Amino acid sequence: MHIVVCTKQTPDSAAKLTVDAAGNVSWGDSPIVINPWDEYAVEEALLIKERLGGNARVTVISMGPEAALEALKHAIAMGADEGIRIWDPIFEGSDTLATSYVLAKAIEKMGDVDLVLFGKSAIDSQTGQIPVEVAYRLGFSPLTYVIKIAELDPAGKTIIAERLLEQGRQVVKAPLPAVVGTIKGINEPRYPSFMGIRKATRAQYPVWSATDIGADPAKVGAAGSGVRWTRIFSPPTREGKAEIIQAETVEETVRILVDKLMAEKVI
Amino acid sequence: MSNDIFVWIEQFNGQVAGPSWEAIGAARTLSQTLGGQVCACIFGQGVEALAKDAIAYGADKVFLADDPTLADFRLEPYTALMAELARQHQPALILMGATARGRDLGPAVAVDLETGCVADCTALEFQDGQLVATRPIYAGKLLCTCTVPERRPAVFTLRSRAFPKPEPDPSRTGEIIQVAPILKEEDIPSKVTGFQETVGGVNLADAAIIVSGGRGVGGPEGFEPIRELARTLKAAVGASRAAVDAGWIPYEHQVGQTGKTVSPDLYIACGISGAIQHQAGMRTSKVIVAINKDPEAPIFQLARYGIVGDLFKYVPALAEELKKRLGA
Ligand SMILES: Cc1cc2nc3c(=O)[nH]c(=O)nc-3n(C[C@H](O)[C@H](O)[C@H](O)COP(=O)(O)OP(=O)(O)OC[C@H]3O[C@@H](n4cnc5c(N)ncnc54)[C@H](O)[C@@H]3O)c2cc1C
Ligand SMILES: Cc1cc2nc3c(=O)[nH]c(=O)nc-3n(C[C@H](O)[C@H](O)[C@H](O)COP(=O)(O)OP(=O)(O)OC[C@H]3O[C@@H](n4cnc5c(N)ncnc54)[C@H](O)[C@@H]3O)c2cc1C
Numbered sequence: 001m002h003i004v005v006c007t008k009q010t011p012d013s014a015a016k017l018t019v020d021a022a023g024n025v026s027w028g029d030s031p032i033v034i035n036p037w038d039e040y041a042v043e044e045a046l047l048i049k050e051r052l053g054g055n056a057r058v059t060v061i062s063m064g065p066e067a068a069l070e071a072l073k074h075a076i077a078m079g080a081d082e083g084i085r086i087w088d089p090i091f092e093g094s095d096t097l098a099t100s101y102v103l104a105k106a107i108e109k110m111g112d113v114d115l116v117l118f119g120k121s122a123i124d125s126q127t128g129q130i131p132v133e134v135a136y137r138l139g140f141s142p143l144t145y146v147i148k149i150a151e152l153d154p155a156g157k158t159i160i161a162e163r164l165l166e167q168g169r170q171v172v173k174a175p176l177p178a179v180v181g182t183i184k185g186i187n188e189p190r191y192p193s194f195m196g197i198r199k200a201t202r203a204q205y206p207v208w209s210a211t212d213i214g215a216d217p218a219k220v221g222a223a224g225s226g227v228r229w230t231r232i233f234s235p236p237t238r239e240g241k242a243e244i245i246q247a248e249t250v251e252e253t254v255r256i257l258v259d260k261l262m263a264e265k266v267i
Numbered sequence: 268m269s270n271d272i273f274v275w276i277e278q279f280n281g282q283v284a285g286p287s288w289e290a291i292g293a294a295r296t297l298s299q300t301l302g303g304q305v306c307a308c309i310f311g312q313g314v315e316a317l318a319k320d321a322i323a324y325g326a327d328k329v330f331l332a333d334d335p336t337l338a339d340f341r342l343e344p345y346t347a348l349m350a351e352l353a354r355q356h357q358p359a360l361i362l363m364g365a366t367a368r369g370r371d372l373g374p375a376v377a378v379d380l381e382t383g384c385v386a387d388c389t390a391l392e393f394q395d396g397q398l399v400a401t402r403p404i405y406a407g408k409l410l411c412t413c414t415v416p417e418r419r420p421a422v423f424t425l426r427s428r429a430f431p432k433p434e435p436d437p438s439r440t441g442e443i444i445q446v447a448p449i450l451k452e453e454d455i456p457s458k459v460t461g462f463q464e465t466v467g468g469v470n471l472a473d474a475a476i477i478v479s480g481g482r483g484v485g486g487p488e489g490f491e492p493i494r495e496l497a498r499t500l501k502a503a504v505g506a507s508r509a510a511v512d513a514g515w516i517p518y519e520h521q522v523g524q525t526g527k528t529v530s531p532d533l534y535i536a537c538g539i540s541g542a543i544q545h546q547a548g549m550r551t552s553k554v555i556v557a558i559n560k561d562p563e564a565p566i567f568q569l570a571r572y573g574i575v576g577d578l579f580k581y582v583p584a585l586a587e588e589l590k591k592r593l594g595a
Contacts, residue, residue, distance in 0.1 A: 013524060013544060017408050025409065036525070095383060096374060123524065125404050127386035129374035132342065136375040141457055142342045145367050147518075160460070164519070165367045166470045167279055170339075171461035184525045185518040226383020226421070231412045232404070242557060242573035253574060254585040257556065258592055260572055266533040266554045267476065267500060267593070 001056040001154045002110065003045045005080065005117045006103055006134070007038040008062050009071040010124045023232040032067055034074035037119030039189035040182040042075045045117050047187060048152060057081050059110070063091060063102050069205060076200040077192030083203060088210040093222030100133030102220055105213040107138060114154065116140065116179045125229075131181035141174035144181035268357045268419050270303030271328075275349065275363035275372060276321055277340070278311050285432065285473040286364025288324045290425050292433035293391055294362055295325040300393045301359060304328055308352060310345055310448075312338035322441035325433050329443045336448050339459040340368045342375055347449040350379035358420045360398065365424035366472065373424040383415035384422040389429040389551075398423075406524045406547035427472040428530045465519055471503050476533045477552075479505030479522055480515075481545075483538015483559065483578055487515040492582040493537055499586045499593070505529065505549075507539045523548035537578045541566025558582065 011017070015030035034042075042060065049056040060075040062068040063086040072083035086106050094102065107113050116135075121128035135142035143161045147169065151160040157176040162169045164183060192200070210217060218224060245260070247253045261267045272294040277284040294305045306328040307321035318329040330352055336344050349372065353361060361376065363369040365387040377384035389410075390401040400413050400423055415421035471477060478500065480493040490504070497504045505527075506520040522529055524547040534552035539545060541557070541564055549555070550569060557570035558578050567573045574581050 011405075013406070017405055019409055023411075025405070096386075097377060097381070097383060100378065123406060126406070127374075127384075128370050129384060129386055132371045133374050133378045136342070136346065136378050142371065142375070143457075144371055163367075165279075166284070166472060168462060168464035170459060171463075172457050173460050174457040184521075226377065226381075226415050226418045227385055227413050228416055229411050229413050230399070233410055235403075235407070235410050240568070242555075242567045242570035244562075244567070244573045244575060246575065250576075250580050250584045251588070253576075254581060254588045257572060257574065257585065258588050261533065261554070261556070262592070264554050267589070 001048075001052060001114045002112045003048060003056055003058045003115045003117065004107055004110070004113050005038070005041045005045050005058065005060045005075060006062070006130070007041070007060055007071040007075055007119070008035050008064055008122050009033065009067050010035045010122055013123055019232050019234055025232060032070045034071040035119055035122045037121060037123065037182075037184070038071065038075075039078070039119070040184060040186050041117040041119050042078050042080060043187045043189040044149070044180070044182050046079045046190070048115070048149070052154065059084060061086060061103065061106055063087065063094075063099060063106075072205055073200040074192065076203050077196040078190055079196060083205045084208060085205050086208045086213065088220070090210055090217055090221045093225060094220060095225035095227035096127050096129040096133055097226050098220050098224040100130055100137055101224065102213065102215055103130070103134050104137035105215045106208060107134070109208075109213050114176050116177070118179065118181045120145070120181060120183045131179055135179035138177070138179070141176070141178035143172060143174060143178055145183055146180050147183055147185050149180065268359060270301040271306055271356060271358040272298055272301065272303060273306050273308055273353065273358040273361040273420070274326070275361070275369065276307050276309045276317060277364055277366060277368055278309070278314055278317060279340075281311070281314060281317070283317060283320065284364055284366055286366060286369070286425055286427045288432050289428070289430040290362040290364055291321065291325045293425060293430045294360070295433065297360065297391065297393070297398070303359065306330060306356070306358065308349060310337045310348060318443045320435065322439050323435035323437050325439070327441050329441060330446050331443055332446045332448055334448045336450065336452050336455060341455060341457050341459065342371055343455050343457065344448055344450045345372055346375040346379055348446070349376045351449050352446065353380055353420055361420050361422045363424055365426045369424050373422045377422045380420065382418040382420060382422060384424065385413045385415065386424055387426050388423050389426050391423065406544070407528070407550055408547070426530070471505060471520070471522065471527045471529050474503035474529070474531050476500045476502035477505045477522070477529055477531045478502050478535045478537065479507065479539060479549075480510055480537050481507035481539030482509035482513070484510060484515070490516055492579065492586070496535070496582050496586040496589075499589045507542075507545050536566050536570070537582055539566055540564045541569060
């Protein structure tokens with residue numbers, strides 16, 4: 001069984017972000033890390049491999065510049081087998097339409113992929129659109145918001161997944177190959193081991209270009225994109241400090257609070 | 268290309284998801300500039316009755332597909348039909364709620380039509396003839412604006428409760444057009460084999476009021492006063508990750524960067540410190556109330572009203588007071 005995990009790098013979730021007038025975002029000396037949601041995808045791939053008695057291969061891929069290596073390295077350190085970076089200067093400015101095209105072309109090139117795992121969204125631009133788009137392009141079963149893989153039968157080529165929707169859990173049976181978008185709660189991601197970190201440092205990370213994956217230059221980068229992002233800015237700040245309500249008694253305090261909430265027309 | 272706007276009306280068991288009506292409202296506003304019609308797309312089984320509702324909420328036209336293959340939302344048949352309708356009628360825009368299903372359908376339709384999909388918009392506005400969408404990024408720490416400059420139709424998914432829900436007007440009239448599905452059951456590989464509805468299931472994203480508990484509630488039984496207050500207010504129950512990780516309440520209730528993003532009219536945080544990752548999920552709430560015994564807790568920076576004290580005293584007292592005042 002060949003499992004692919006798609007991942008990208010992001011600033012650390014605790015980073016203090018600033019944005020200048022030109023819309024350039026910076027995160028001070030906070031590190032660039034693997035997109036935190038993707039750790040669930042890597043962990044799930046490793047759990048499946050373990051369940052199959054090692055009878056599976058886990059390849060992690062990322063479309064991105066040099067910095068994308070951080071995400072690949074973390075996945076290898078956790079236990080993935082191989083990391084491939086997909087990059088070409090003509091990929092610059094890709095929206096999800098173009099990014100999903102590149103990822104789908106890379107997966108197609110591999111030819112033998114049974115399962116493609118994703119995190120729910122990337123914590124920076126957070127569209128959450130890539131998994132379903134890759135599935136739709138490849139014609140793989142589109143299983144997003146998966147909180148549990150209840151059954152995986154590589155021989156029968158089927159998967160049963162539980163998906164968390166607003167109203168509850170939907171159980172879906174679908175054929176392989178499939179795309180699985182993981183969410184928190186599906187597992188508890190492991191920490192990289194010392195041996196894993198050494199392996200990740202020494203590993204080779206091949207780079208596949210547009211030509212390598214047979215991508216049509218008209219379908220990648222800004223030219224191949226539908227969406228343009230035009231401005232990045234800080235949200236208006238909140239008033240500052242709460243109005244603290246404090247009266248003689250508990251009853252009086254909550255009475256004042258209820259008065260205020262009624263005046264605000266929120267209850 | 269026409270100047271029409273398509274809106275996908277999402278339904279589950281005949282219940283329409285809140286953001287669908289909000290999207291109809293947004294479409295009505297945009298059509299004042301664009302000049303075209305607002306067309307609701309309703310897919311499902313036994314959903315004819317919803318067509319009249321869509322017209323009352325603001326649709327001029329309804330494309331209604333009623334068929335067993337469309338009973339459950341599945342990506343393959345829904346995308347095929349939506350994309351085909353768009354090819355036939357060439358709308359300028361397609362809008363839908365940024366719900367779990369909408370965030371699957373919108374981008375898949377965009378791929379099918381080779382166009383752009385802007386995710387999770389909180390505002391839409393025409394500037395120099397171009398529709399400009401605002402959307403949160405970096406867990407709401409920043410905002411950005413996006414456009415789909417050339418390709419049509421342009422697809423936008425709208426965050427729940429970011430756009431006002433219109434008042435239905437039963438006297439409005441419109442045209443209902445029956446359409447047939449594109450795929451047959453044997454062409455749809457995914458089969459829905461079960462559904463387990465969330466118990467006590469107020470959906471957090473749709474809730475007008477949320478009462479949330481954190482580590483300060485001290486244990487699973489500590490959620491009882493939180494639930495009681497929520498019942499009084501007909502509110503949904505939220506939680507911090509600390510409470511979820513401790514196993515006091517299921518993950519479905521978690522609010523924050525790795526949980527749900529919510530934007531209710533009123534968010535009452537009880538025993539929650541207000542870590543940046545929690546704020547990421549609730550900072551756009553209209554009014555935030557914090558009940559916390561630590562006056563230095565960061566939640567008080569974000570809240571409009573605060574009570575410094577023991578939640579086990581104030582939460583039950585608040586529920587009592589509300590019962591009196593709301594006659595519940
Ligand atoms: C400010 C800003 C706003 C944007 N808004 C939009 C928009 O509204 N619509 C749009 O179509 N595009 C948009 N983009 C472009 C989009 O961010 C890129 O296409 C990006 O590669 C996808 O990131 P995401 O955060 O949307 O991924 P998500 O869809 O949120 O990520 C889901 C999963 O896909 C994986 N993944 C994402 N990108 C890659 C990659 N390059 N390689 C491997 N795996 C990946 C993630 O690691 C994660 O597991 C925006 C970009 C910026 C900078
Ligand atoms: C990558 C990442 C993602 C994360 N995602 C999320 C997320 O999605 N959602 C989330 O919530 N967190 C998330 N976190 C965790 C977050 O950083 C905090 O640890 C968490 O929000 C703390 O929860 P808390 O406020 O309930 O607990 P604490 O920070 O421990 O606060 C408990 C509060 O309760 C108060 N208190 C105690 N007893 C009482 C009482 N009797 N009456 C009144 N007040 C009392 C205390 O004064 C304190 O302020 C994430 C962290 C990381 C690193």
